[in-house]
Amino acid sequence: MIEKILVANRGEIALRVIRAAREMGIQSVAVHSTADSDAMHVRMADESVCIGPAPSPQSYLSIPAIIAACEITGAQAIHPGYGFLSENASFVQIIEDHGLTFIGPTAEHIRIMGDKITAKDTMKALGVPCVPGSDGGVPDLETALKIGEEIGYPVIIKATAGGGGKGMKVARNASEMKSAFQTARAEGKSNFGNDEVYVEKYLQTPRHIEIQVFGDGKGTAVHLGERDCSLQRRHQKVFEEAPGPSISAEERARIGKICADAVAKINYIGAGTIEFLYEDGEFYFIEMNTRLQVEHPVTEAIFGVDLVREQIRVAEGLPMSFTQDDLQINGAAIEVRINAERLPNFAPCPGRITQYHAPGGLGVRMDSALYDGYSIPPYYDSLIGKLIVHGRDRREALARLHRALGELIVDGVDTTVPLFNALLQEDDILEGNYNIHWLERWLAANMNDG
Numbered sequence: 001m002i003e004k005i006l007v008a009n010r011g012e013i014a015l016r017v018i019r020a021a022r023e024m025g026i027q028s029v030a031v032h033s034t035a036d037s038d039a040m041h042v043r044m045a046d047e048s049v050c051i052g053p054a055p056s057p058q059s060y061l062s063i064p065a066i067i068a069a070c071e072i073t074g075a076q077a078i079h080p081g082y083g084f085l086s087e088n089a090s091f092v093q094i095i096e097d098h099g100l101t102f103i104g105p106t107a108e109h110i111r112i113m114g115d116k117i118t119a120k121d122t123m124k125a126l127g128v129p130c131v132p133g134s135d136g137g138v139p140d141l142e143t144a145l146k147i148g149e150e151i152g153y154p155v156i157i158k159a160t161a162g163g164g165g166k167g168m169k170v171a172r173n174a175s176e177m178k179s180a181f182q183t184a185r186a187e188g189k190s191n192f193g194n195d196e197v198y199v200e201k202y203l204q205t206p207r208h209i210e211i212q213v214f215g216d217g218k219g220t221a222v223h224l225g226e227r228d229c230s231l232q233r234r235h236q237k238v239f240e241e242a243p244g245p246s247i248s249a250e251e252r253a254r255i256g257k258i259c260a261d262a263v264a265k266i267n268y269i270g271a272g273t274i275e276f277l278y279e280d281g282e283f284y285f286i287e288m289n290t291r292l293q294v295e296h297p298v299t300e301a302i303f304g305v306d307l308v309r310e311q312i313r314v315a316e317g318l319p320m321s322f323t324q325d326d327l328q329i330n331g332a333a334i335e336v337r338i339n340a341e342r343l344p345n346f347a348p349c350p351g352r353i354t355q356y357h358a359p360g361g362l363g364v365r366m367d368s369a370l371y372d373g374y375s376i377p378p379y380y381d382s383l384i385g386k387l388i389v390h391g392r393d394r395r396e397a398l399a400r401l402h403r404a405l406g407e408l409i410v411d412g413v414d415t416t417v418p419l420f421n422a423l424l425q426e427d428d429i430l431e432g433n434y435n436i437h438w439l440e441r442w443l444a445a446n447m448n449d450g
């Protein structure tokens with residue numbers, strides 16, 4: 001049994017894991033950089049270890065420092081949160097080599113899904129629908145042009161090792177292919193050390209729909225429906241909801257079963273998210289994330305489950321605490337990501353919080369590591385809180401979001417709260433009528449977003 005978990009992360013997600021552990025009677029160890037000595041996750045954990053200086057390569061990304069912290073404190077398991085080392089296969093391998101438990105999937109599954117071509121091939125073989133495109137890597141421009149002719153323009157050229165929106169280029173016609181192909185290759189090489197690229201059809205007005213899956217590592221897996229995360233700025237999600245306003249119960253059951261069956265077949269363990277573009281009633285796989293997602297709370301809200309608790313259970317070799325039939329949707333949930341950023345350009349805005357008041361009441365969850373007097377360091381992600389609301393239906397969730405945003409006080413730094421207040425005035429948002437381009441267009445028209 002796991003008695004002590006080290007949380008290899010910071011901020012709200014570190015608190016999230018510490019809270020689940022505490023409810024299970026498990027001790028927690030926080031790790032932190034020198035810039036985070038006063039951080040909430042350090043205060044809230046049972047023990048803490050300083051693992052290095054402020055820059056994350058020397059602290060939150062330092063595998064030797066994290067393993068040493070486990071040895072010093074006697075933690076038997078590591079939860080990676082999201083970001084940092086959460087999808088690093090060699091980290092998982094090293095953890096296992098040290099006789100420790102990684103709370104997440106196997107190194108092999110992380111490796112497969114971390115390479116987009118291998119991920120797509122694997123998913124296709126498992127019966128998951130994919131975007132039409134090249135079969136695997138495209139070696140040269142001539143082949144890319146041939147595929148462009150076959151599938152029809154526009155196409156998108158993607159670096160197999162890409163991530164975070166880097167290494168992707170759209171070609172609207174054959175004459176744009178050359179520069180798009182070369183740029184995607186060059187970005188893959190310089191950002192990820194791998195210049196292999198592939199080509200797929202560029203969908204014009206899709207929604208981003210992702211399916212939450214969960215496996216026990218022994219061939220049993222379930223799905224927990226979808227999240228619609230189409231509202232994105234520069235490929236970063238800002239507003240997520242479950243269930244998706246455009247997805248019917250029949251579609252959910254169909255794609256959900258395909259996803260659950262696929263991960264069951266590979267004995268997947270823990271939480272995973274299969275991301276799709278959704279257009280004209282069809283789902284097209286784009287990638288799988290082998291970790292807990294930032295937006296997991298909307299799924300927790302509508303299904304009434306604790307996904308971190310389940311991750312810990314299956315890492316201990318226990319079965320999941322629910323079956324597919326137990327998982328029934330209750331109402332609707334929305335999450336907004338509150339970043340310390342200055343509008344209209346979303347420039348990071350670290351600094352000291354002079355006043356903080358979290359909203360509360362029925363159906364409101366605020367996941368945040370803020371407190372009065374806390375200084376947000378400039379070294380890390382600008383996410384400072386996630387406000388999650390849950391209602392009996394979407395309309396109630398929207399009204400609750402409006403009410404909760406009104407109660408929230410974050411003084412001392414600029415935040416993205418005004419963006420959400422403005423979005424709640426838009427009919428398209430109120431009606432759930434948006435796709436992956438909606439927010440960029442709205443920002444261009446309303447915020448002079450540079």
Ligand code: ADP
Binds near residue numbers: 201
């Ligand atoms: P990353 O790993 O960099 O996040 P993804 O493959 O997940 O890359 O794609 C990120 C975003 O790029 C998607 O959410 C979507 O907005 C856009 N995108 C990716 N593939 C396509 C496609 N075939 N057609 C249209 N848009 C796409």
